[in-house]
Amino acid sequence: VDAPAPESESLLERRHKSFAKPQKNYYADPPQIERGWKEHLFDVKGRAYLDMVNNVTILGHGHPRLSDAVGRQWAMLNTNSRFHYAAVAEFSDRLASLTPEGLDTVFLVNSGSEAVDLALRLAWAHSGHRNILSLLEAYHGWTVASDAVSTSLADNPRALETRPDWVHPVMSPNTYRGKHRGDGSTEAYVAAVAEKIAEIENAGGRLGGFIAESVYGNAGGIPLPPGYLREVYALVHERGGLCIADEVQVGYGRLGHHFWGFEEQGVVPDVITVAKGMGNGQPLGAVITRREIADSLEKEGYFFSSSGGSPVSCVVGMTVLDIMRDEGLQENARATGDHLKARLEALGQRFPLVGAVHGMGLYLGLEFVRDRETLEPASEETAAICDRLLDLGVIMQPTGDHLNVLKIKPPLCLSRESADFFVDMLEKVLSDGW
Ligand code: PMP
Structure with missing residues (x-):
């Protein structure tokens, strides 16, 4: 039953009152966004923003072909994957066909x-060991x-004090600001992994697996050291x-240049x-x-997710792939991403605050430092720059352990004009101050 909110209470106050606190929102005074179109977002006052952070909406906002396909499927059938329907077989087949040979089996x-929880369970079940x-x-x-x-x-300032004993964190192979730097650092970082494995084994344990982003996204899109x-x-x-x-x-x-990071x-x-x-x-x-890895999970019983692999989810997944193919979105990520990266690197020639431009395609990280020798992170400056960019109509957020990296991951339909607008606005902030 509708309980009308007191008129004195703003929507933001209502959000803070009833939406649990650990779920943070962007910006202290955020615009109320209710519509999107391609790489653009619109607030209720009619103001347009360029969305440079949305790594989920890869096709862009409000795609009519996707909403038509979803609407049609919802009207026909939505149920769970214990039933036999075409979409689950077709989508699983299609996902497997996107991967290297041998990776032929899909959980939805x-x-x-x-997905990560299930991947860890597979490592435990298949290896018989829990250390990761x-x-x-x-x-x-x-x-x-x-x-x-x-x-x-x-994401969690106390993360390292609170990991369970089966988790073994290894030195971050961050070639920009890690303990070892540059492309020649591979051996040192691999040696750190070997040491960690030796520690586990010396304590009588055995290794179950290793998990990593194949391009270091959370650190700002830094490629791992070669090899x-x-x-x-x-x-x-x-x-x-x-x-x-x-x-x-x-x-x-x-990433534009690759479909998968591990390539x-x-x-x-x-x-x-x-x-x-x-x-x-x-x-x-x-x-x-691989089939034999997936099959190991049967040691623990069956796997079932109520809406994983539903007809609607599978139709969404297949339509996304169709649109990516028909609109050449990976190719656009490569071409527009290369253009954007070159323009950002040119900013680095003019503004000493720009320490580096990481990443490729439409996954870029622009790292701000106070000093290019010490690499002191410019965390406060990065936060202020993001706020100033909002005033200028650009949605941008920081990432990395020091929150000093602009995480650039817009919809893959980003036009060259929008990429230029972003760099022009960033250039304005860096020139005028923030
Ligand atoms: N893995 C990586 C690398 C991620 O960046 C995220 C989300 N930021 C997740 C897993 C978790 O995904 P989700 O939010 O869909 O649960």
């Missing part, structure tokens, strides 16, 4: 966190196991562990987790693996 779930290596500075989700392997201090995953995967495989590539953020075409490292993982863009905002996630 509803989010990235669920995870990178420092990583974020993998909010469910119990995906949260356990998340070490990002920006890093090849060597780490070999160490893990020697022990019978499984290698999980978390492609929730960076995979699925966003950048020239490896094939045992388990891939996907979500976010694959549903364009509709809850949709998947785990893609």
Whole structure:
């Protein structure tokens, strides 16, 4: 029954009152956004914003072909995957066909966190061991196991004091500001992993697996050191562990030059987790693996997710892939992303605050530092720059353990004009002050 809100209470006050506090919102005084179109968002006052952070809505906002397909499917049937219908077979087949040979088996779930939880369970069930290596500075989700392997201090300042004992964080292979820097740092970072494995084994434990984003998304889109995953995967495989590539953020075409992040490292993982863009905002996630790994889960009984793989979810997933293909969105991520990166690098020539431009395609990280020698993170400046960009009509947010990296991950339909508008506004803020 409708209980009218007191007129004196703003919508934002109502949000703060009834929407649980740990669920943060962007901005202290956020615009009320009620509509979207392509890479643009509109507030209730009619003001337009360029959405440079939406890594979920890869097709862009308000796509009519997607809403038509969803509406049609909702009107026909939506049920669970224990029933036999075409969409679940077709979508699973299609996802498997996007991956390297051998990764032929799909679980359908509803989010990235669920996908990571399930991937960890597969590693445990298949290897028979519980110890998991995870990178420092990583974020993998909010469910119990995906949260356990998340070490990002920006998301949880107490993360390192509170990990369960089966999680073994390894040195962050951050080639920009990590302990070892540059492309020559591979051996040192691989040695850190080998040391961690030795620690586990010296304590009488055995390794179950390794999880990492294949391009370091949470740290700001930093590529892993060359050959890093090849060597780490070999160490893990020697022990019978499984290698999980978390492609929730960076995979699925966003990198432009590659469909999957692990291609950048020239490896094939045992388990891939996907979500976010694959549903364009509709809850949709998947785990893609080899048949024998998937089958190991039967030791623990059957797997069932009430709406994972529903007809509506599968139609969303297939329509997203159709639109990506027909509109050439991965190619646009490459071409517009290359253009955007070159323009951002040119800003770096003029403004010493720009320490580096990481990433590729439409997953870029612009890192602000107070000093290019010490790399002191410009965290407060980054927050102020994001606020000033909002005034100028650009939605942008910081990432990284120091919240000093602009996380640039717009819808993949981003036009060259919109990319230029973003850089022009950033240039204005850097020139005029914030
Ligand atoms: N893995 C990575 C790399 C992510 O970035 C995220 C979400 N930011 C997740 C997993 C969790 O996905 P979800 O929010 O869909 O549960």
